[in-house]
Amino acid sequence: EAQVTQNPRYLITVTGKKLTVTCSQNMNHEYMSWYRQDPGLGLRQIYYSMNVEVTDKGDVPEGYKVSRKEKRNFPLILESPSPNQTSLYFCASSPRLAGGVDEQFFGPGTRLTVL
């Protein structure tokens, strides 16, 4: 089954404790992206990657890191989480077309709480 998977689905942690949220897709998509969703603010893009070893900042990259060492994986790293990073996080992937991206497919989400 074609899908985007995220782990963990739920995470409660404390301020300053490094964490990684994994994202994997099995559709051989070139483009992958991370978003956070907050009440009243909607979905905002954190980082995206157009291919292996190619990443770029979205609208809210501060406090996050990403890496794209393999085509199928795009982990999101919070080196020193803070309470304002409490949010619902989504990973997405898409074929990359010349000039833009195609239909995006989303993972099920990771609900992160930072105490």
Added chain:
Amino acid sequence: KQEVTQIPAALSVPEGENLVLNCSFTDSAIYNLQWFRQDPGKGLTSLLLIQSSQREQTSGRLNASLDKSSGRSTLYIAASQPGDSATYLCAAPNSGYALNFGKGTSLLVTP
């Protein structure tokens, strides 16, 4: 920067009604526009993708149109059902590779 706005923010209709959800965007040089559905606490499900060269796309009871010149897209839902209750989001690309979302329209279809 691409700004995406959705009106109304919330909508309640009785079952069986046809309805229209609106999405506007500021940068008309978009590559495509995508509509999503999100159920409470769940992920996003892609409904329709309209390429810049297209005027509309249809899937079942859903029809999405795109007017680049006016910076607008509409999602038409025919014969609404309680199972259509969800939040509907539109998203347009920003400079080709980044995606900007509207804040969504929360739809409630009452039996």
